Amino acid sequence: MTEETKPFEPVIIGFTCNWCSYRAADMAGTARMKYAPNVRLIRLMCSGRLDPTFVFKAFAGGADAVLVSGCHPGDCHYSTQNYKAMRRFHLMKRVLAQLGIESGRLKLLWASAAEGAIFAKEINSFVEQVRALGPLNWNTTSPEILDKTVKEEVIA
Amino acid sequence: MTERIGVYVCHCGTNIAGIVDVAGVSKWAGEALAGRGVVIARDYKFMCSSLGQELIQKDIKEQKLTRVVVAACSPHLHEPTFRNACKGAGLNPYLCELVSIREQDSWVHTDKVAATAKAKAIISGGVERVIHDEELEPLRVPIHPDTLVVGGGIAGIQAALEIADAGFHVYLVEREPSIGGHMAQFDKTFPTLDCSACILTPKMVQVGNHPNITLLTWSEVTKVDGFIGNFDVSIKKKARYIKEADCTGCGICWEKCPKKVVDEVFEAGLGKRKAIYVPFPQAVPKYPVIDDVNCTYYIKGTCKACEKFCPTNAIDFNQKDEEINVKVGNIILATGYDLFDATRIPQYGYKRLANVYTNLEFERLSNAAGPTGGNIVLRDGKTVPQAVGIVHCVGSRDQNYNPYCSSICCMQSLKFAHLVHERTGAEVYNFYIDMRTPSKGYEEFYQRLLEEGTHFVRGKVAEVTNVARVPAEEGKLIIQVEDTLIGKQRRIPVDMVILSAGLQARHDAKEVAKLFGIACSYDNWFIERHPKLDPVATMTEGIYIAGAAQGPKDIPASVVQGAAAAARVLGKIQQKEVSLEPIRATVNQDMCSGCRICNNLCPFNAILFHEDKMVSEVNPALCQGCGTCVAACPAGAISGTGFSNEQILSQIDGLLLLNIPHQPAPVAQ
Numbered sequence: 001m002t003e004e005t006k007p008f009e010p011v012i013i014g015f016t017c018n019w020c021s022y023r024a025a026d027m028a029g030t031a032r033m034k035y036a037p038n039v040r041l042i043r044l045m046c047s048g049r050l051d052p053t054f055v056f057k058a059f060a061g062g063a064d065a066v067l068v069s070g071c072h073p074g075d076c077h078y079s080t081q082n083y084k085a086m087r088r089f090h091l092m093k094r095v096l097a098q099l100g101i102e103s104g105r106l107k108l109l110w111a112s113a114a115e116g117a118i119f120a121k122e123i124n125s126f127v128e129q130v131r132a133l134g135p136l137n138w139n140t141t142s143p144e145i146l147d148k149t150v151k152e153e154v155i156a
Numbered sequence: 157m158t159e160r161i162g163v164y165v166c167h168c169g170t171n172i173a174g175i176v177d178v179a180g181v182s183k184w185a186g187e188a189l190a191g192r193g194v195v196i197a198r199d200y201k202f203m204c205s206s207l208g209q210e211l212i213q214k215d216i217k218e219q220k221l222t223r224v225v226v227a228a229c230s231p232h233l234h235e236p237t238f239r240n241a242c243k244g245a246g247l248n249p250y251l252c253e254l255v256s257i258r259e260q261d262s263w264v265h266t267d268k269v270a271a272t273a274k275a276k277a278i279i280s281g282g283v284e285r286v287i288h289d290e291e292l293e294p295l296r297v298p299i300h301p302d303t304l305v306v307g308g309g310i311a312g313i314q315a316a317l318e319i320a321d322a323g324f325h326v327y328l329v330e331r332e333p334s335i336g337g338h339m340a341q342f343d344k345t346f347p348t349l350d351c352s353a354c355i356l357t358p359k360m361v362q363v364g365n366h367p368n369i370t371l372l373t374w375s376e377v378t379k380v381d382g383f384i385g386n387f388d389v390s391i392k393k394k395a396r397y398i399k400e401a402d403c404t405g406c407g408i409c410w411e412k413c414p415k416k417v418v419d420e421v422f423e424a425g426l427g428k429r430k431a432i433y434v435p436f437p438q439a440v441p442k443y444p445v446i447d448d449v450n451c452t453y454y455i456k457g458t459c460k461a462c463e464k465f466c467p468t469n470a471i472d473f474n475q476k477d478e479e480i481n482v483k484v485g486n487i488i489l490a491t492g493y494d495l496f497d498a499t500r501i502p503q504y505g506y507k508r509l510a511n512v513y514t515n516l517e518f519e520r521l522s523n524a525a526g527p528t529g530g531n532i533v534l535r536d537g538k539t540v541p542q543a544v545g546i547v548h549c550v551g552s553r554d555q556n557y558n559p560y561c562s563s564i565c566c567m568q569s570l571k572f573a574h575l576v577h578e579r580t581g582a583e584v585y586n587f588y589i590d591m592r593t594p595s596k597g598y599e600e601f602y603q604r605l606l607e608e609g610t611h612f613v614r615g616k617v618a619e620v621t622n623v624a625r626v627p628a629e630e631g632k633l634i635i636q637v638e639d640t641l642i643g644k645q646r647r648i649p650v651d652m653v654i655l656s657a658g659l660q661a662r663h664d665a666k667e668v669a670k671l672f673g674i675a676c677s678y679d680n681w682f683i684e685r686h687p688k689l690d691p692v693a694t695m696t697e698g699i700y701i702a703g704a705a706q707g708p709k710d711i712p713a714s715v716v717q718g719a720a721a722a723a724r725v726l727g728k729i730q731q732k733e734v735s736l737e738p739i740r741a742t743v744n745q746d747m748c749s750g751c752r753i754c755n756n757l758c759p760f761n762a763i764l765f766h767e768d769k770m771v772s773e774v775n776p777a778l779c780q781g782c783g784t785c786v787a788a789c790p791a792g793a794i795s796g797t798g799f800s801n802e803q804i805l806s807q808i809d810g811l812l813l814l815n816i817p818h819q820p821a822p823v824a825q
Binding site: 009011013019020022023025026028029030032033034035036037040041042043044045046048049050051052053054057058061062063074075077078079080081084088112113114115120 | 739783
């Protein structure tokens with residue numbers, strides 16, 4: 001297949017909390033709901049654990065987009081820590097904008113343990129959104145930032 | 157690289173292997189990740205089987221593995237399994253990572269190539285993370301032997317009695333003035349038709365007299381702090397205006413009370429009670445409650461008839477709400493259900509057409525202790541119906557209301573049909589969508605009803621109306637329905653309609669779930685830890701659920717769950733100690749600048765600030781391990797075990813395959 005006919009498949013890193021959104025992903029799995037295979041998940045205990053460094057690290061390492069997910073406001077297992085994640089989310093969006101990265105590459109998703117269907121649906125729409133934005137264009141010659149297409153071929 | 161890592165890829169039968177090229181992934185991991193310390197990679201049909209676990213254990217010993225990555229199902233399912241396997245082979249269990257390539261990969265993707273590539277990335281992330289895993293020991297905390305049971309219906313009663321009979325103390329909290337729940341309102345129970353009160357009240361009395369049960373009725377839980385083994389619970393004991401120590405329950409007060417009030421709760425609006433009352437004669441405890449909204453003394457400032465006639469001076473008009481604080485190790489929630497509000501379906505005419513009843517109203521109507529003494533009569537109080545229509549699935553199995561099946565209504569409607577037929581000789585019509593009788597003796601009961609001559613009409617009722625089209629319909633309620641077995645519209649005139657309103661979660665289920673730190677499903681039922689294998693535990697350790705609060709359930713199923721939850725609690729109490737995941741934050745005091753940013757972020761007040769040394773410290777007994785402070789510390793002085801920065805940052809590298817060695821493309825000049 002040539003480069004022209006192959007659709008762009010974004011690589012997305014997703015952060016989930018142990019109690020709601022990771023369980024929503026489990027729920028989507030148990031119910032065999034199908035969604036796009038572009039998101040690779042990391043489990044944290046709480047969305048409040050999300051250090052903005054993680055998000056920037058993911059972008060720096062070649063992710064085209066980052067998903068941040070947690071319990072619905074008011075439903076946090078640790079009472080209110082998802083509000084702290086929300087604050088950081090808005091802060092990160094501003095920082096990304098200053099770095100010239102489209103704000104559409106960072107998404108916040110609240111999903112309860114019962115919302116596997118919502119989780120799957122939102123991932124699909126996020127993947128489409130990022131696909132429309134195209135690859136995150138790091139204009140770098142640094143050898144540490146590896147050429148992503150080569151990397152993805154390693155596992156294909 | 158000093159670590160020796162083993163990677164184990166599970167087929168899970170065809171669950172994973174059907175979509176992911178498991179052998180290919182395993183081979184890839186052995187080769188591409190060799191530079192990261194992977195010394196062996198295997199795939200196996202069922203990694204969780206004893207043979208699969210032995211495979212890992214053998215490798216740990218023979219290959220001297222220092223880390224293990226298992227790629228299989230969700231860690232919420234089998235993380236303990238594989239950690240225990242590692243422990244059995246002498247490896248610290250926290251040096252094992254379970255990464256999910258089933259729930260997050262094979263089960264949700266259809267493209268085999270993409271799913272296989274994703275599995276490789278997930279394993280690569282797990283390998284990078286496991287390198288930074290640390291040896292940890294679970295935290296051991298003592299379990300307080302007392303238990304809190306919330307809800308005094310049949311599920312809560314069963315749970316409380318099981319635990320109390322085993323010799324441990326129980327606090328049973330009930331919102332209403334008496335325990336008994338919905339079951340106390342019923343006359344007969346299906347399919348055996350034994351009298352509800354006859355089987356329930358002995359258990360209620362047992363609860364009331366049990367030396368190991370502290371019964372707190374007319375009370376509500378207001379606050380819950382702590383964690384498994386060590387919950388601090390605040391309970392509001394509402395003012396009854398009765399000195400319980402003096403009251404004998406003689407009943408003179410409610411005989412003398414001049415104020416009558418419609419009883420919307422226990423009598424479902426069909427009967428009246430006094431302003432000082434017990435909901436029903438067999439109530440436990442026996443003490444009455446003064447309804448301070450309707451009591452003449454609280455409205456006008458005079459009356460006090462009850463006080464005047466009370467032979468033991470037990471009335472206390474100045475009693476105040478009381479706050480009771482208790483310490484418990486485990487909590488069982490058995491808060492029950494609400495009935496679907498039948499007025500939401502206006503075409504069925506409830507509250508508009510007099511002789512349309514709900515199921516709960518009919519329970520009271522048919523109850524020998526109810527407002528009519530068990531006589532099944534119309535609202536005029538004397539006319540015996542000649543024909544009765546019973547509508548199944550009211551608000552259930554309906555996309556406009558509740559999509560789920562309420563599970564009890566078919567059997568309950570059959571019971572009603574039997575009672576109507578037996579006591580009035582009326583013609584009975586049951587309108588059903590599907591007949592669901594899936595339990596011991598239930599189908600036989602249905603057969604019995606068929607033989608009794610009940611008419612069964614398969615179809616969803618469109619409308620209940622009093623507008624007659626022909627003289628035979630005059631003065632009747634007409635049920636308009638499509639009989640789907642004969643493919644015709646029918647209009648059936650009856651005198652009484654009973655709506656089998658479905659079950660739904662308590663209106664305040666979400667608030668209760670939040671109070672106890674558990675989750676609700678889409679329909680607001682409490683979510684169990686596993687729908688099949690762990691139906692009474694929740695995701696929050698130490699909190700169990702039982703009865704209809706978890707989903708629609710009949711009496712036998714509620715009793716089973718009450719007993720099951722009690723067994724789980726007794727198991728915990730017997731262990732005397734519980735292991736907690738050692739996921740905690742710690743402050744490196746040499747790096748702490750004393751900025752105190754973390755102090756206000758902790759919802760558990762687990763972070764102390766030492767004014768003398770100007771540094772913060774985390775109290776591990778209070779820390780719950782959310783990691784918010786770890787993420788917030790500007791000096792990077794706080795580390796979180798199990799989810800350290802190194803672990804997560806490395807996992808990101810792994811997921812993005814930054815760890816795979818290859819020659820970068822030459823940079824164009």
